[in-house]
Amino acid sequence: MKTGGITIALVLACALVFALAGGCRTSDAPPAPERAESAAAPVEAEPERSSIDDLLAARPVVPEGVVYELATAEENRAAIEKLTKAFLAPDGAVVSEDLCGPTLICGPGLWASLKQDAELKKIETGVTSFRVPAGDQVQVFEGKLLQTQQEVATFWRAFARRFDRDPTAIVRRPTAEELSLYWAMTPYDITEPVFVIESRGYSLFVDLSGDDTKIVWVDDYKKMRR
Numbered sequence: 001m002k003t004g005g006i007t008i009a010l011v012l013a014c015a016l017v018f019a020l021a022g023g024c025r026t027s028d029a030p031p032a033p034e035r036a037e038s039a040a041a042p043v044e045a046e047p048e049r050s051s052i053d054d055l056l057a058a059r060p061v062v063p064e065g066v067v068y069e070l071a072t073a074e075e076n077r078a079a080i081e082k083l084t085k086a087f088l089a090p091d092g093a094v095v096s097e098d099l100c101g102p103t104l105i106c107g108p109g110l111w112a113s114l115k116q117d118a119e120l121k122k123i124e125t126g127v128t129s130f131r132v133p134a135g136d137q138v139q140v141f142e143g144k145l146l147q148t149q150q151e152v153a154t155f156w157r158a159f160a161r162r163f164d165r166d167p168t169a170i171v172r173r174p175t176a177e178e179l180s181l182y183w184a185m186t187p188y189d190i191t192e193p194v195f196v197i198e199s200r201g202y203s204l205f206v207d208l209s210g211d212d213t214k215i216v217w218v219d220d221y222k223k224m225r226r
Contacts, residue, residue, distance in 0.1 A: 052077055052080050052081070055080060055171065055172070056073050056076055056077065056080075058172075058173050059173075060174065060179070060192075061173075061175065061176045063176045063177075063179055063180045063183075065183075066179055066180060066183045066190060067183075067189040067190065068179065068189070068192075069189055069190065069191040070192055071192035075192065075193055075213065076192060078193075078213050079192075079193035079195060079213050080195065082098070082099065082208070083171050083195060083197060083206065083208075084171060086099055087165075087171075087197050087199075087204070088169050088170075088171070088197070090165075090167065094159065095156075097149065097153075099214065099215050100152045100210075100214050100215045101149075101152075101211065101214045101216075102147070102148050102149040103145070103146060103147055103148075103216075104152045104215060104216065104217075105128075105143065105144070105145055105146075105216065105217045105218070106145075106146065106155065106218055107141075107143050107182075107185065107205070107217060107218065107219025108130055108141030108142055108143045108185075108224065109141075109219045109220040109223065109224035110202070110218060110219050110220035111144045111219075112142075113162055113202075113220060114155070114159065115142075115144070117158035117161065117162065119154055119158055120144075120154060120155065120158045122154075123144075123146070123151050123154065125147065126144055126145035126146060126147055126151070127142060127143075127144060128142070128143045128144065128145055129141070129142055129143070130142075130143055130185045132181070132184045132185055141185075163199075163201045163202060164201065166199035166201060168199070168200065169198060169199035169200075170197075170198050171195050171197055171198075172195065172196050172198055173195065174194055174195070174196050174205060178203075178205055178221050181221060181224065182205060182207070182217075186217070190207075191207075191209040193207075193208040193209065194208070194209070195208070196221070201222070202220045203220060203221045203222040204218060204219070204220055205217075205218070205219045205220070206218050
């Protein structure tokens with residue numbers, strides 16, 4: 001079990017070893033404490049403190065068997081504000097240095113939409129495989145590990161080319177299904193801040209548990225459901 005204070009380097013190293021080894025999560029982890037059901041609370045492009053408070057008050061619904069570690073309200077607030085500025089604000093822009101360190105994992109749902117980008121295709125290293133249990137079978141998906149700040153910047157440029165900014169997008173808590181899917185693809189416990197940016201084009205799951213609230217994992221669950 002992962003302890004508190006995990007660094008982005010350790011998270012990414014664990015995930016890479018797990019992925020390259022062809023591992024998949026089993027369901028023998030201890031059940032998480034019961035939590036109250038939540039309702040997604042939209043965040044405006046320029047969020048007032050009250051709207052963020054509403055979102056923070058919506059407790060996550062954690063599936064049985066998923067180990068989920070809570071962050072402080074201020075840590076989650078900082079993450080929401082960062083995502084809002086980058087993805088929701090009309091004049092916002094995704095700046096890789098603000099969102100990520102020099103390494104980033106792109107999960108299979110989002111990678112399927114971006115991997116044919118001409119600039120991204122020049123990055124030949126870092127292709128990974130994720131094995132996800134699906135009933136009695138195991139599904140294998142391809143993802144990508146970006147390993148330098150330049151590669152991460154290339155990734156976000158490809159993202160901006162693929163997806164238009166959506167003024168109706170919101171930041172919300174992940175659903176129980178989304179947490180289960182993320183848990184199945186990673187070897188570490190889920191640690192907040194984790195949020196979903198819901199737009200017409202994607203359901204962007206982001207894990208900001210890295211150092212200085214940096215994104216360590218990003219995926220699109222819009223079409224990827226177990």
